[in-house]
Amino acid sequence: MYTLTGLELKNPTLLAAGVLGTTGASLCRVAREGGAGAVVTKSIGPVPKTGHPNPSMVRLDCGFLNAMGLPNPSYPAFLQELELAKKDAGVPVIASIFGGNPGEFAEVAEGLLPEKPDAFELNVSCPHAEGYGAAVGSNPCLVEAVTAAVKDVVDVPVWVKLTPNVSDITAIGNAAEAGGADAVVAINTVKGMAIDIESGYPVLGNRSGGLSGKAVKPVAVKCVYDLYTALEIPVIGVGGVSSWEDAVEMMMAGAAAVQVGSAVYDRMDVFSEIGAGIEAFLQRKGYSDVKKIIGLAHEMV
Amino acid sequence: MLPLNVMTLPLNVSIERIVEESPLVRTFFFSHSFENMEPGQFVMVWIRGVDEVPMGLSRKNSITVQKVGEATSKLFELKEGDSFGLRGPFGKGFSLPAAGEKVLVIAGGVGAAPLSPYAEAAGDAGADVQTVLGARSAGDLLFEDRFSAVGALDVSTDDGSKGTKGFVTDVLRKLDVSAFDRIAVCGPEIMMVSVFRLLQEKDVLEKAEFSLHRYFKCGIGVCGACCIDPSGLRVCKDGPVFSGVQLLGSELGKYARDASGRRVKI
Ligand SMILES: Cc1cc2nc3c(=O)[nH]c(=O)nc-3n(C[C@H](O)[C@H](O)[C@H](O)COP(=O)(O)OP(=O)(O)OC[C@H]3O[C@@H](n4cnc5c(N)ncnc54)[C@H](O)[C@@H]3O)c2cc1C
Ligand SMILES: Cc1cc2nc3c(=O)[nH]c(=O)nc-3n(C[C@H](O)[C@H](O)[C@H](O)COP(=O)(O)O)c2cc1C
Ligand code: FES
Numbered sequence: 001m002y003t004l005t006g007l008e009l010k011n012p013t014l015l016a017a018g019v020l021g022t023t024g025a026s027l028c029r030v031a032r033e034g035g036a037g038a039v040v041t042k043s044i045g046p047v048p049k050t051g052h053p054n055p056s057m058v059r060l061d062c063g064f065l066n067a068m069g070l071p072n073p074s075y076p077a078f079l080q081e082l083e084l085a086k087k088d089a090g091v092p093v094i095a096s097i098f099g100g101n102p103g104e105f106a107e108v109a110e111g112l113l114p115e116k117p118d119a120f121e122l123n124v125s126c127p128h129a130e131g132y133g134a135a136v137g138s139n140p141c142l143v144e145a146v147t148a149a150v151k152d153v154v155d156v157p158v159w160v161k162l163t164p165n166v167s168d169i170t171a172i173g174n175a176a177e178a179g180g181a182d183a184v185v186a187i188n189t190v191k192g193m194a195i196d197i198e199s200g201y202p203v204l205g206n207r208s209g210g211l212s213g214k215a216v217k218p219v220a221v222k223c224v225y226d227l228y229t230a231l232e233i234p235v236i237g238v239g240g241v242s243s244w245e246d247a248v249e250m251m252m253a254g255a256a257a258v259q260v261g262s263a264v265y266d267r268m269d270v271f272s273e274i275g276a277g278i279e280a281f282l283q284r285k286g287y288s289d290v291k292k293i294i295g296l297a298h299e300m301v
Numbered sequence: 302m303l304p305l306n307v308m309t310l311p312l313n314v315s316i317e318r319i320v321e322e323s324p325l326v327r328t329f330f331f332s333h334s335f336e337n338m339e340p341g342q343f344v345m346v347w348i349r350g351v352d353e354v355p356m357g358l359s360r361k362n363s364i365t366v367q368k369v370g371e372a373t374s375k376l377f378e379l380k381e382g383d384s385f386g387l388r389g390p391f392g393k394g395f396s397l398p399a400a401g402e403k404v405l406v407i408a409g410g411v412g413a414a415p416l417s418p419y420a421e422a423a424g425d426a427g428a429d430v431q432t433v434l435g436a437r438s439a440g441d442l443l444f445e446d447r448f449s450a451v452g453a454l455d456v457s458t459d460d461g462s463k464g465t466k467g468f469v470t471d472v473l474r475k476l477d478v479s480a481f482d483r484i485a486v487c488g489p490e491i492m493m494v495s496v497f498r499l500l501q502e503k504d505v506l507e508k509a510e511f512s513l514h515r516y517f518k519c520g521i522g523v524c525g526a527c528c529i530d531p532s533g534l535r536v537c538k539d540g541p542v543f544s545g546v547q548l549l550g551s552e553l554g555k556y557a558r559d560a561s562g563r564r565v566k567i
Contacts, residue, residue, distance in 0.1 A: 020523070054354065057520075196313070
């Protein structure tokens with residue numbers, strides 16, 4: 001068992017927000033069939049949103065580009081999905097939420113409390129939703145205020161998900177910590193774009209979006225590395241993890257656990273596979289505990 | 302060899318020929334042939350500047366489209382020589398029969414689009430193919446020629462202008478469905494539910510496959526927009542074709558989720 005901000009996890013791999021997290025049944029499937037140690041829901045907001053027009057996600061040679069546009073049914077309609085996930089997933093369920101200001105974040109968190117999410121993850125980092133996400137998450141004062149507002153109304157751990165699309169991610173991490181965050185999650189997608197050269201049209205319906213998958217792993221490793229140095233609270237690593245080797249690398253940079261998003265494209269059971277791979281690695285190398293590798297790279301000078 | 306970008310960024314194709322199948326349905330033949338497509342698989346059709354929507358392949362090189370809203374209307378404005386983008390083919394198709402098997406194809410409306418290449422492939426495989434084709438009216442019946450070229454064809458129309466007056470289920474009730482080794486179904490959800498119930502009553506669900514329709518965003522099994530209850534299966538990747546048994550006790554015919562993820566009654 002791993003402990004992460006007080007949550008008990010059977011393995012340190014979590015489903016990342018916005019991937020297979022729209023329905024309760026899907027979250028349960030990722031937990032049971034996929035073997036995830038915990039699951040994070042799609043980011044839920046104050047009002048229903050249909051998201052950006054398609055194409056909303058395309059695969060590239062080096063990863064994926066997406067601009068979903070935070071589609072979500074709003075918190076009242078999501079309660080029934082959360083209820084199902086909590087009932088049947090058998091692992092902690094973390095509610096990812098977003099809003100345009102501290103009041104909206106608090107409203108959504110309170111609105112979801114009746115179904116008892118095990119933690120909240122605040123999405124202040126989506127790169128392609130006007131007025132939400134990174135619009136909030138690139139402003140340290142707002143990040144601190146949003147974090148404090150949610151901490152005020154809930155009594156479960158609050159994680160803050162950070163955007164790499166800022167000049168200094170540790171400044172935002174510090175703001176989250178000052179607001180009372182129990183952990184930070186890094187990173188959300190990296191701003192990106194693709195253009196169809198036959199027509200000149202940008203491929204995504206929103207014209208541009210966020211890059212995920214393999215291509216962003218080095219960016220994520222560096223962000224996690226810097227946050228580990230700057231913060232007291234745990235850092236949860238996400239971005240381009242698709243194998244146990246990637247997960248171990250992220251942990252050596254300082255991640256207390258990893259999230260996996262895009263890699264579900266290849267296979268659903270990537271979580272149990274990574275979990276088993278980490279265990280085997282620890283045994284082979286003679287590490288008595290996973291804690292021995294968290295932040296290891298910082299000591300190797 | 303397919304160009305490397307077929308599975309990644311949209312492939313640019315031009316329209317080689319447009320066939321008006323009925324006032325609201327057109328077939329678009331495009332400049333690329335998906336040689337390895339499985340009947341029942343779909344492509345994401347990108348009408349640039351408008352939207353990208355899923356369409357079943359009606360041949361290796363065609364889609365057959367019913368005009369219902371913004372994207373399909375824009376597609377109907379395109380002429381031969383114009384182009385659009387295609388990603389795919391994606392998803393799991395209908396399972397093909399072995400030689401000598403008896404196959405029943407049940408198609409309603411534009412559901413005939415993915416089933417016509419299936420009926421042909423089943424015929425090529427040496428199966429004995431029989432089709433029940435339904436539509437609102439005689440003029441809306443799709444691909445009668447393609448289905449009748451590979452085997453027996455029974456027709457139903459809501460208004461009785463051709464074949465049995467009523468629904469495909471009115472034809473099915475007269476058939477011994479237990480005589481078939483495989484049953485492939487695609488059509489409007491209301492129609493598929495009545496077929497599902499009838500096949501369940503006759504205890505042949507394990508031989509049946511249904512092609513489902515849910516709101517697609519990514520189309521590649523990552524975003525989770527198209528998942529069905531209570532299995533959590535993704536229509537775009539684990540489907541769109543599911544076995545009858547996989548759909549027992551499912552949301553089929555009850556509700557679907559819209560683009561925001563809200564449940565909407567069927
Ligand atoms: C696997 C699959 C295969 C399909 N094959 C065919 C086919 O061969 N021929 C055909 O005519 N139609 C097919 N459809 C339906 C087709 O995708 C919709 O009719 C089309 O998306 C309508 O777009 P629109 O902008 O014209 O309509 P809109 O005005 O946008 O909407 C009308 C209805 O179309 C549906 N729709 C819109 N966008 C999407 C989307 N991104 N994903 C799924 N449904 C959507 C919704 O149910 C909506 O209520 C298929 C759907 C699926 C899921
Ligand atoms: C289709 C898709 C949807 C996403 N939606 C969200 C979301 O709603 N909220 C969020 O915080 N992050 C969202 N993300 C970002 C992921 O959670 C993750 O941070 C990012 O994809 C990097 O991880 P990966 O390389 O493992 O995918 C989304 C990513 C993808 C690919
Ligand atoms: S449409 Fe994204 S998972 Fe099916």
